[in-house]
Amino acid sequence: MxxxxxxxxxxxxxxxxxxxxxxxxxxxxxxxxxxxxxxxxxxxxxxxxxxxxxxxxxxxxxxxxxxxxxxxxxxxxxxxxxFGARFVGIGEPDYPPALRHLDGAPPLIAMKGSASTATRPCVGIVGSRNASINGAKFAAMLARDCGRAGYTIASGLARGIDAAAHRASLATGTVAMLAGGLDRPYPQENFGLLQDIYDQGGATISEMPFGWEPRARDFPRRNRLISGVSLGVVIVEAAERSGSLITARLAGEAGRLVFAVPGSPLDARCEGTNRL
Structure with a gap:
């Protein structure tokens, strides 16, 4: 532990x-x-x-x-x-240790919130934005259990599985990776969750400039950060073509553990995880 x-x-x-x-x-x-x-x-x-x-x-x-x-x-x-944030260099104490060992790690990241949360051993939990009720419940259960074991939960602040994992780990520590600037979080519906992350000792990280509005091509870079800070990544629900599978691939390429939660073979949201 x-x-x-x-x-x-x-x-x-x-x-x-x-x-x-x-x-x-x-x-x-x-x-x-x-x-x-x-x-x-x-x-x-x-x-x-x-x-x-x-x-x-x-x-x-x-x-x-x-x-x-x-x-x-x-x-x-x-x-x-x-904004209450700062820039952290790759050789500095507040830079997430696992991310430092990633090939092509960002030399500078913008960080807001608790550095102690961001630098603890992390487990990434990601999955479908259009999550099933059971999928969200299982993601929350994993996040709570891993948090109690001393791990920070890393995810991407997306709706669905990401949001469930963040909410379940607010008390134990969670860090959100953003695709845009720290002042341009997405989606808007999770602004309240983001404030809860700050209020309860969590953190956010981005490598993009302040004022940068996230575009579709920025999300794979965000996924690279999730896998980069994590010792292992859990994919809870993912369709056959999904950003979560990009996170899984990046984690595997970086030598991190990849876990997949099996689901119904009749549910399209589980096709990607079942294939993993």
Whole structure:
């Protein structure tokens, strides 16, 4: 059974480093893998930012890449602070330990809420938005039992299975991964649940900029965060083509445990889990 509190280890970024990291990851064509390669090569985000125009010219680009400005990065950090959130770097103590070991882990995440909840060992629970009554009940039962055993429950704040898992683990600790900015949660019907998560010591995490409205292609990235923070992921209900199966695939690729709850062969909501 995991300890109630996890000893968090790491090195805090300075304010200057945090701004430079945010500028680099918000610049054009810089994803997590490229970010890490640039930091390893140049030694710091500031030096990498200085080198980007020359690197672009060497690559044959006819125009310089858009580099996030100092004012933009400082403005986003100020927005986060007003919202009660902060940016956490991959080497810092408040960064979820399991996520740190994910290939292509986001170098910076925006986090609001309890870091101690977000850094405990996590179990992901996801499933159908159009959940059956029994599916929602079973997800809640799993979430309560895992929570009592000392695990934080991670999910995606979606309606259905996700919401049932979050609600059942409010008292023991839950963390919601968002597809948009932390200030743009989705769906609207779960705004009350989100406030309950904050009020009862939970947390939210996103890698997207503040003000970012979630689009369809952002949800697989959100699913990657769910599997990334989790030691194992439970799929409660999932149709044959479903975002929950993306989470299962990503968890498997990352070497995490994948659990599937069997369901009726006559229920389309169980086709994906039964196949798993």
């Amino acid at each position: 995991p300890h109630e509190e996890t000893t968090r280890q790491g090195i805090e970024l300075s304010a200057r480093q945090r701004v430079a990291w945010l500028r680099l990851i918000r610049s054009d064509n810089i994803g997590p893998v490229t970010f890490r390669e640039l930091i390893n090569h140049f030694g710091s985000a500031e030096k990498a930012l200085d080198a980007l125009p020359e690197l672009s010219r060497r690559g044959g680009s006819l125009r310089s890449p858009r580099i996030a400005t100092l004012a933009e990065a400082e403005g986003e950090i100020e927005t986060a602070e007003r």
